[in-house]
Amino acid sequence: xxxxxxxxxxxxxxxxxxxxxxxxxxxxxxxxxxxxxxxxxxxxxxxxxxxxxxxxxxxxxxxxxxxxxxxxxxxxxxxxxxxxxxxxxxxxxxxxxxxxxxxxxxxxxxxxxxxxxxxxxxxxxxxxxxxxxxxxxxxxxxxxxxxxxxxxxxxxxxxxxxxxxxxxxxxxxxxxxxxxxxxxxxxxxxxxxxxxxxxxxxxxxxxxxxxxxxxxxxxxxxxxxxxxxxxxxxxxxxxxxxxxxxxxxxxxxxxxxxxxxxxxxxxxxxxxxxxxxxxxxxxxxxxxxxxxxxxxxxxxxxxxxxxxxxxxxxxxxxxxxxxxxxxxxxxxxxxxxxxxxxxxxxxxxxxxxxxxxxxxxxxxxxxxxxxxxxxxxxxxxxxxxxxxxxxxxxxxxxxxxxxxxxxxxxxxxxxxx
Amino acid sequence: xxxxxxxxxxxxxxxxxxxxxxxxxxxxxxxxxxxxxxxxxxxxxxxxxxxxxxxxxxxxxxxxxxxxxxxxxxxxxxxxxxxxxxxxxxxxxxxxxxxxxxxxxxxxxxxxxxxxxxxxxxxxxxxxxxxxxxxxxxxxxxxxxxxxxxxxxxxxxxxxxxxxxxxxxxxxxxxxxxxxxxxxxxxxxxxxxxxxxxxxxxxxxxxxxxxxxxxxxxxxxxxxxxxxxxxxxxxxxxxxxxxxxxxxxxxxxxxxxxxxxxxxxxxxxxxxxxxxxxxxxxxxxxxxxxxxxxxxxxxxxxxxxxxxxxxxxxxxxxxxxxxxxxxxxxxxxxxxxxxx
Numbered sequence: 001x002x003x004x005x006x007x008x009x010x011x012x013x014x015x016x017x018x019x020x021x022x023x024x025x026x027x028x029x030x031x032x033x034x035x036x037x038x039x040x041x042x043x044x045x046x047x048x049x050x051x052x053x054x055x056x057x058x059x060x061x062x063x064x065x066x067x068x069x070x071x072x073x074x075x076x077x078x079x080x081x082x083x084x085x086x087x088x089x090x091x092x093x094x095x096x097x098x099x100x101x102x103x104x105x106x107x108x109x110x111x112x113x114x115x116x117x118x119x120x121x122x123x124x125x126x127x128x129x130x131x132x133x134x135x136x137x138x139x140x141x142x143x144x145x146x147x148x149x150x151x152x153x154x155x156x157x158x159x160x161x162x163x164x165x166x167x168x169x170x171x172x173x174x175x176x177x178x179x180x181x182x183x184x185x186x187x188x189x190x191x192x193x194x195x196x197x198x199x200x201x202x203x204x205x206x207x208x209x210x211x212x213x214x215x216x217x218x219x220x221x222x223x224x225x226x227x228x229x230x231x232x233x234x235x236x237x238x239x240x241x242x243x244x245x246x247x248x249x250x251x252x253x254x255x256x257x258x259x260x261x262x263x264x265x266x267x268x269x270x271x272x273x274x275x276x277x278x279x280x281x282x283x284x285x286x287x288x289x290x291x292x293x294x295x296x297x298x299x300x301x302x303x304x305x306x307x308x309x310x311x312x313x314x315x316x317x318x319x320x321x322x323x324x325x326x327x328x329x330x331x332x333x334x335x336x337x338x339x340x341x342x343x344x345x346x347x348x349x350x351x352x353x354x355x356x357x358x359x360x361x362x363x364x365x366x367x368x369x370x371x372x373x374x375x376x377x378x379x380x381x382x383x384x385x386x387x388x389x390x391x392x393x394x395x396x397x398x399x400x401x402x403x404x405x406x407x408x409x410x411x412x413x414x415x416x417x
Numbered sequence: 418x419x420x421x422x423x424x425x426x427x428x429x430x431x432x433x434x435x436x437x438x439x440x441x442x443x444x445x446x447x448x449x450x451x452x453x454x455x456x457x458x459x460x461x462x463x464x465x466x467x468x469x470x471x472x473x474x475x476x477x478x479x480x481x482x483x484x485x486x487x488x489x490x491x492x493x494x495x496x497x498x499x500x501x502x503x504x505x506x507x508x509x510x511x512x513x514x515x516x517x518x519x520x521x522x523x524x525x526x527x528x529x530x531x532x533x534x535x536x537x538x539x540x541x542x543x544x545x546x547x548x549x550x551x552x553x554x555x556x557x558x559x560x561x562x563x564x565x566x567x568x569x570x571x572x573x574x575x576x577x578x579x580x581x582x583x584x585x586x587x588x589x590x591x592x593x594x595x596x597x598x599x600x601x602x603x604x605x606x607x608x609x610x611x612x613x614x615x616x617x618x619x620x621x622x623x624x625x626x627x628x629x630x631x632x633x634x635x636x637x638x639x640x641x642x643x644x645x646x647x648x649x650x651x652x653x654x655x656x657x658x659x660x661x662x663x664x665x666x667x668x669x670x671x672x673x674x675x676x677x678x679x680x681x682x683x684x685x686x687x688x689x690x691x692x693x694x695x696x697x698x699x700x701x702x703x704x705x706x707x708x709x710x711x712x713x714x715x716x717x718x719x720x721x722x723x724x725x726x727x728x729x730x731x732x733x734x735x736x737x738x739x740x741x742x743x744x745x746x747x748x749x750x751x752x753x754x755x756x757x
Contacts, residue, residue, distance in 0.1 A: 034686070038685060039575050039576065196730050198731075198733060201733075202691070203681075203726070205467075205469075205470035206467040206724070206726050207726060209463050209465075209470075210459070224576075225685050229682050233609070236581070236588070236609035236611055237607075237609050253575065256575055257578070259577060259578030259579070260580060261683070
């Protein structure tokens with residue numbers, strides 16, 4: 001009898017707990033909060049908060065609970081933190097990561113947890129959704145190669161036909177550079193020299209000395225504090241060449257830094273997934289919501305590429321949860337199907353995925369310009385619509401080019417010099 | 418001179434090899450390179466720049482690490498909050514320069530403020546746990562985490578650069594030939610002036626420290642304390658005051674290094690651990706507690722980082738730790754560390 005009462009009590013105690021667990025969905029935000037992209041990571045967290053706040057922390061009729069798992073941009077830490085999210089925090093969905101090589105690690109980790117879901121944060125390496133993609137990894141942002149579209153053609157049109165490059169030596173650095181180089185070489189440009197520097201380097205003096213003098217412009221494919229350190233030392237070394245920026249070189253995280261290093265960027269064309277001054281009403285509404293949600297000293301003047309990525313991916317997650325009414329009980333099968341077919345309304349227009357669960361969309365070419373009050377912002381100078389994962393080529397043509405690396409793409413094979 | 422003479426008679430081959438290396442290195446730096454060498458090594462400008470950047474980066478590491486090593490040498494405490502003092506100094510320096518516009522003014526202000534923080538740390542924290550190494554280590558890790566979060570709260574996550582003054586910006590021309598134009602005119606190396614100034618300042622501070630340690634009464638006390646703290650205390654010296662002075666000085670130096678680091682690199686959350694790690698490596702390579710060791714270690718690590726970045730970017734991160742591992746394997750007390 002005693003045992004029976006005990007069992008009943010235990011059951012009674014367990015029941016409400018079980019009911020609560022079903023009413024909440026736990027999200028793990030995997031985001032870099034240390035290293036070169038710390039400021040971008042913080043903006044990512046802000047933007048997930050914003051997306052959840054806009055729906056009152058509810059999706060599919062369930063309460064959304066979040067756990068932040070901080071990483072340091074290395075794949076090893078990302079995997080460790082993801083494992084912690086799944087095994088200890090028991091999250092249902094991982095939202096992240098931020099950095100390219102972390103994304104590749106998450107693709108592989110996602111395969112080991114088929115009945116959970118990984119939705120990308122803003123990582124942009126091509127391989128993540130191109131080489132042997134995981135069926136439960138979804139990326140609603142464009143990848144680094146897509147972000148580079150249009151920039152190469154634009155600078156050749158400006159008359160900058162001879163270019164040397166310095167980029168970060170990891171998967172996103174290669175991918176983002178490939179996007180630029182494909183357009184640049186096809187338009188007849190000449191890549192004189194490609195230099196690669198480790199992610200998170202702080203002293204670039206030696207590399208700056210290596211830059212050739214007789215070029216029209218220098219392509220810089222770095223981000224976060226790496227960009228700032230490079231620009232600071234480039235100015236101190238008396239560098240005066242024209243610059244071309246990769247997609248995170250002149251991001252709001254860089255343009256809002258304190259000091260004059262960023263001034264070297266004035267007039268620098270870059271390209272990416274967003275343009276601050278995009279007149280589209282949904283984009284303007286988003287900027288306004290972002291600026292109202294956080295006090296001015298706790299946010300960037302306008303959302304960064306990192307922040308927008310986390311925001312859009314969070315929006316997609318919310319929309320898909322609404323579609324399946326928060327039902328993840330079948331090992332996420334319905335949820336995966338909903339994500340794959342989703343057409344989600346975002347600040348960047350409607351986004352849907354291809355067969356690799358990778359988004360297509362518009363890319364903006366922008367130029368850094370100085371505002372009247374001395375701050376810098378990106379002004380839109382062009383856009384390319386419907387940029388696909390294969391950059392408008394067929395899958396075979398794209399594959400023939402090889403995966404992004406230090407030496408790929410081959411500029412001559414694409415028609416450049 | 419006599420030791421040099423002894424060395425050359427005892428190890429004639431080794432001496433010749435070292436002399437040849439020194440002469441060869443001097444030739445690499447001063448002579449214009451023949452085209453064959455340029456094909457193998459790249460342009461001379463690149464090589465010279467890597468060497469100079471390595472030495473100036475070493476100067477910065479030296480400033481951070483010398484305080485660290487001095488404190489360790491005297492008090493045997495490993496202050497793992499040293500990196501936080503560096504970052505704090507940089508942020509305060511930024512504030513001073515931003516408010517007043519005087520770069521040089523930041524140095525005394527930061528030295529005093531961060532030195533005072535050091536005083537507080539020594540007086541309130543370390544004094545209470547003298548000789549308890551594990552406790553000190555854990556407590557300093559804790560302090561560094563708390564300081565890092567406080568700084569993140571106050572200064573935010575974005576990065577800062579300290580504005581260098583007009584008279585230090587831009588490059589200067591140094592009397593090193595990097596190449597010869599077709600018309601026979603020599604091309605000289607142009608190099609950021611601010612880095613030369615930092616190198617110069619580090620040398621002056623290093624020499625001053627050496628003189629104070631080896632030629633002054635305070636230095637005598639410190640050296641005596643390094644060798645045998647208990648006897649020094651027993652002979653009537655108020656050793657706690659010496660500790661306070663040394664700790665404050667080391668902290669102030671880390672703060673000054675923060676301004677310098679903020680001037681030619683940048684300040685952001687995470688820099689504290691980066692510089693803590695750098696000073697640990699420098700001190701392990703150079704020898705715990707030795708100022709000349711810190712200088713040697715700093716230059717070696719700075720050069721390894723820069724030369725690695727230029728000639729083998731993929732492995733540049735590994736070089737630093739490789740050097741540390743080699744030193745630990747063959748000379749565990751560090752290159753200039755004494756046996757204890």
